[in-house]
Amino acid sequence: MKVLVIGKGGREHAIVHAVSRSKRVNKLYAAPGNPGMQALAECVNISDSDVDGLLQFAKENAIDLTIVGPEATLALGIVDAFQKEGCKIFGPTKDATQVESSKDFSKQIMMKYGIPTASYATFDNYDAAVNYVERQGLPIVIKEDGLKAGKGVSVAFTMDDALQALDIAFSIEHNKVVIEEYLEGFEFSLICFVHEDLVLPMEIAQDHKCAYDEDKGPNTGGMGVYSPVRTITKEMVDEAMNNIMVPMAKAMVKEGHPFTGFLYGGLMLTKNGVKTIEFNARLGDPEAEVILPRLKTDFLDVIENIMNHQKSELEWDEDVTLGVVMASTGYPASSTKGKKITGLDQVDGYVFHMGTKQQEEQIVTDGGRVLLVLAKAKTLEEAYEKAYADVHKIHCDALFYRNDIGKKDM
């Protein structure tokens, strides 16, 4: 097969890595790709937002299957555009992508179908929102509607924080704001291969969303991750599948928004059972970087089968994978670009590139989250030691990382 992977981040690097291990692929392209993928795929210089350019490339090169990484590309309607031209593509339509792009849309479906989630209300008016926060009390969670790369959410423990979040959210014209109940518990990610009502769960991963150690600092796209997750038992996964993931996929079909692609459940194990924090219409980043390397079943077989409405038995490596994100100083508020990175060839594990660029012979930083350093081992403790040993071999004067990835489960 000729396969095209769309995107340029760590998640897409992990997809390319998984596709490259398939026995079915004989030509692999990434658009636009990144320097880390170059050993595995031919990178073509087409932006992941250039839907027309990507479609033209797929047609001219007789691509058999296109896999989309980023939510922004899905929200542009790339799947609709490819399907219209008879080009095979794995991902949700623009309409089904609303499960992620509109918090209000997914909340309404969850409420209608009794899918466990935090109670909430939606506002387009500042005063009404403030009034609601005052009545509900603290802590409370304030979310801007729309795609925010993990950054439009504030968990407010003080009234000052809540008011500041509402000020920011309502400073954007026509913004809708979802205000929801604070859920206390253990957070985890359950991502499924989905085609309409057929839902195949992957292994669990735990992301670390806060920027700094001990879950301090602002929310980010994710600063580190590991898989599997000891705290989450098979019974809890079954509960999440039966009460959340399968009912959501079925509800999407019933409501006229059938979903194909990766459905990501951001879930919370609370004292009242597993509840939904959010759905995403794609693989998680950094979750993909620890989950896909553990998949022993041929990744392309799974996708081809599910698109034909056939199940696959997923086999997983029992080893633990742990990934530490190295991000630009200042992330998530700001990021530096063009800073030299050295030592990448010294690591024993594997490095996924999240935001890098090749500048002459040198790899340089090019975004907020820059690298994910992956280690694989028999135990979480050992994976932790190996990952940080590699992190210490990588040098760049404009990167920081958390020191406690996986610690909560040790």
Ligand code: AMP
């Ligand atoms: P989201 O973009 O909805 O995933 O929110 C980003 C992060 O904010 C989540 O991963 C959680 O850590 C936190 N969060 C979101 N909603 C809630 C909630 N209702 N209760 C507690 N924490 C939340």
Ligand code: GLY
């Ligand atoms: N790691 C969180 C996300 O991909 O949304």
